Amino acid sequence: MQLLLAVVVVLPLVGAVAALLPAPPGLKGRSPEQAVLRHGVTVTGVVLAAAIALAVGFDHDHPARMQATTDISWIPALDIRIHLGIDGISLPLLVLTALLTFLCALYSYSHLPKGPSPKAFVALLLVLESGTLATFAVLDLVLFFLAFEMVLIPMYFLIARWGGEHRVAAAWKFILYTLLGSVVMLLGLLLIGLKSGTFDMVALATDNGPKAQLSHTIQILAVLAVGIGLAVKSPMWPLHSWLPDAHTAAPTVGSVLLAGVLLKMGTYGFVRIALPIAPDGMHTFAPYLAAFAVAGIIYGSLACLALARRGAKGDLKRLIAYSSVGHMGFVLLGIATMTPTGVNGALFANIAHGLITGLLFFLVGALKDRYGTSDLDQLAGHTGAALYGRAPRLGGLFAFGAIASLGLPGLAGFWGEMLAMFGAFQPAAGLSRPAFLTFMALAGLGTLLTAAYLLIVVRRVCMGGRTEESARQPYGSGTGVGTGTGTEPDGGPTAPAPAAPATTGSTATATAPATTTTLAPENQGGPTIPDIARHEYAAWSPLAVLTVVAGLWPAALLGLTDPAVQQLLGGGK
Secondary structure (H helix, E strand, O other): HHHHHHHHHHHHHHHHHHHOOOOOOOOOOHHHHHHHHHHHHHHHHHHHHHHHHHHHOOOOOOOOOEEEEEEEEEEHOOOOOEEEEEEOOHHHHHHHHHHHHHHHHHHHOOOOOOOOHHHHHHHHHHHHHHHHHHHHHEEHHHHHHHHHHHHHHHHHHHHHHHOOOOOOHHHHHHHHHHHHHHHHHHHHHHHHHHHHOEEEHHHHHHOOOOOOOOHHHHHHHHHHHHHHHHHHHOOOOOOOOOOHHHHHOOOHHHHHHHHHHHHHHHHHHHHHHHHOOOOHHHHHHHHHHHHHHHHHHHHHHHHHHHHHHHOOOHHHHHHHHHHHHHHHHHHHHHHHHOHHHHHHHHHHHHHHHHHHHHHHHHHHHHHHHOOOOOEHHHHHHHOOOOOHHHHHHHHHHHHHHHHHHOHHOOOOOHHHHHHHHHHOOOOOOOOOOHHHHHHHHHHHHHHHHHHHHHHHHHHHOOOOOOOHHOOOOOOOOOOOOOOOEEOOOOOOOOOOOOOOOOOOOOOOOOOOOOOOOOOOHHHOOOOOOOOOOOHHHHHHHHHHHHHHHHHHHHHHHHHHHHHHHHHHHHHOO
């Protein structure tokens, strides 16, 4: 188990170095580019297999106990140790990270975004995976900070070099926000370590351990500093403004990883550091955290409603980014309740959001590839994009992702948000119940707003009229789907999309025929477009299946997290 955890954390880093080396002659395949992409799939596949083996070998009877631990002295003078381990809180996030990274590598093998060398792309993807996995596995505050920062540089380059329009500005905004937040967080982590005499997260989480050296004032200062850095990454309103730009500009796999795992690093830090190590400080700030969380839920939903309305020129990627602000608000609300119910809901919502939003970003990327744009008005036109008629399986899966995101019972999105609101109904002792009841009511309003904008998006993207105008609308002309100019990954304009799927990075300038074509009514607004391809099935199916499994069998996840949360909130008892 120790070896497996070390392999999971270190192997992607070794693979990143190997990706930059020349491919052996016998492994080049059709081209060196294919070889390095195949290398990325292989490494991430081995990491996923090791993570699954780790989950199978995990002692499910004692999920609150740290397992597969490695504890080696690194800097004795400061008592900084290479301390690794997993429990029921970190294991699901570890497996989710390995899964999403493998699916991104698999998707990129057949659909690499336009940009510089594929070697650099694969290397950055693997470095990003290593940093994220390390964040969920380390048990030392200094190592946590290093792993937390390790993901910033590869994500910056993935956005800046392989992204779409305004990619450089979005990448700079991402790096500046997160770095500034991290500087403040580092001060808080150092304050905890220096005042307590240790950076060991396990020792600090026990009531009778070094945590006793942290006074009430020190805990307040530590939670304030650490919380700011974690809130930027979460992202908490009003520190969220880097997220929509980053998602809109990022390549598809960048958006999937950013939403699926990077945002979880912030909320995981609240659960692993703020709650057990500085409970008095967390108790002081919990009402404010809950208020900001609820503000994010309402703000994100209203922003999505504004983007979804006709004539708003709303970008689908930007809309899903704002929806993440709302969904992560439920996670923060659950944490702010400081109750086992709320925190378990937050952890469940973390996993559900990674599965569902990862799937949605894959689907929106596919729509952009086929239509040449993710602008909702250009996709829908006057009558709707009619995806059900043009690409039934793609339309059905998009509707499934949207319905899961709005929290339909029986799917993964339901349980986390419900438990977070249950936690707000009866918050921890000492917290104002009237205030949290108000937060719960506002969060409930947020679920209604979420359902409203997602159903509007489904209607505009998946449905379409059978009007005379739509029946005679040639693909790529007039006000129908595919009009106007889109944006390619290199930021340049493209001509209206042709009937065939647009190849990523295409520079074709062909226009649609000038003649009007009469189309069959079953096409509902235009000719058919390519439906889900085999590599898309391979990358998306696991996310859809797990969304259903987690929704129908929540005990599989809650059985892991609940004992660990109970022990964490109980001071290690």
